[in-house]
Amino acid sequence: ERRREKYIDTPYGKPSDALILGKIKNVDCVLLARHGRHHTIMPSNINYRANIWALKKENCSHVLVTTACGSLREEIQPGDLVIIDQFIDRTTKRHCTLYDGQHSTLSGVCHIPMAEPFCTKTREVLIETAKKLGVQCHSKGTVITIExxxxxxxxxxxxxxxxxxxxxxxxxxxxxxLAKEAGMSYASIAMATDYDSWKEHEEAVSVDKVLKTLKGNANKATSILLNAIPQIGSMDWTDTLHTLKVSIHMSLISTGDSVCIYTHNTGICSEMFLLKS
Structure with a gap:
């Protein structure tokens, strides 16, 4: 409702598409097409940093995403949804931090903790919503992201x-x-469309197969989001967002935090890093 489009630029370049601003169930929301509205941007070329920066600048507190995926488990069948809680990174070509030394507003190096990459509280809302709707949904799972x-x-x-x-x-x-570096609660609904190519006697993944299953999955994911968004909007997130903010603060090391120590007996120069107070 009250839909309007907003084209912006960021210190990292342009986001994937226009931001679509408006209300969903009376909650202020921003929609952004990760691959562009016509799916013209391949995964490696998505400007992830610009996307996250743009959402942060629009005062988004949460990032709720959907992602098509292949299943690596017999029990996760095509058509199932997974509220993922862990990841394995197999990418090689992407900028993985906002703190790249190029922007004065984000100085230093950010060693952000990733033991719990996804927001537990937001995931719980999505899981409970799926249960209420009777949608086949796995409450956890590890995603491996390839290039x-x-x-x-x-x-x-x-x-x-x-x-x-x-x-x-x-x-x-x-x-x-990047969402965690920006201090936003991030949760993902992974939509299983196929069995990738590991499963014997199963047709290997193809675009046709993915798109066929994706349509039904998208309807399920949309139902979950439409019911979860008003609940998220009514909850108190003060502690969650404060914890994220503290985590970022404690993860930063800047030039002023480095003390050089020279060890005379070995002739080795080492560095001791002091976290900001």
């Missing part, structure tokens, strides 16, 4: 399966990392 845009070879798929990953996609990393 893409190609799908995995069978050997790769079998390897990822053996590693213990549950689903595979091309976009969670670095999005989840």
């Amino acid at each position: 893409g845009p190609r799908f995995s070879s069978r050997a790769e798929s079998l390897m990822f399966h053996s590693w213990g990953a549950d689903v595979i996609n091309m976009t969670t990393v670095p999005e989840v990392i």
Whole structure:
């Protein structure tokens, strides 16, 4: 409701598309098409930093995303949803931090903790909403993010399966990392569309197969979001957002925090880093 489009620029360049601002169930929301509205941006070329920066500048407190994925587990069937809680990073070409030394407003190096990448409280809302709607949804799972845009070879798929990953996609990393650096609660609804290529006697993943299953999955994910958003909007997130803010503060090391110590007996120069108080 009250939909309007806003084109912006950021210190990292332009986001994937216009920000679509408005209200969903009387909650102020911003919609952004990760790949562009016509899916013209491949995974490696998405300007993840600009996207996250743009949402932060619009005072977004939460980032709720959907992602198509392949299943690496027999029990996660095409058509199922997974509220993922962990990731494995297999990307190689992407900017994974906002603190790259190029912007005076974000100085230093950010060693952000990633033991719990996704917001537990927001995930719980999504899980409970799915249960109420009777949607087949797995309450946790590890996603492995690959570079893409190609799908995995069978050997790769079998390897990822053996590693213990549950689903595979091309976009969670670095999005989840950047959202945490920006102090926003991040949660993802992964939509299983296929069995990748690890499963014997199962047709290997293809675009046609993905799109066929994705349509039904998208309807389920939309129902969850439309019911979860007003609940999220009515809850108190003060402590959650404060914890994120403290985590960022404690993760920063700037030039002024480095003390050089010279060890005379070995002739080795080392550094001791002091976290900001």
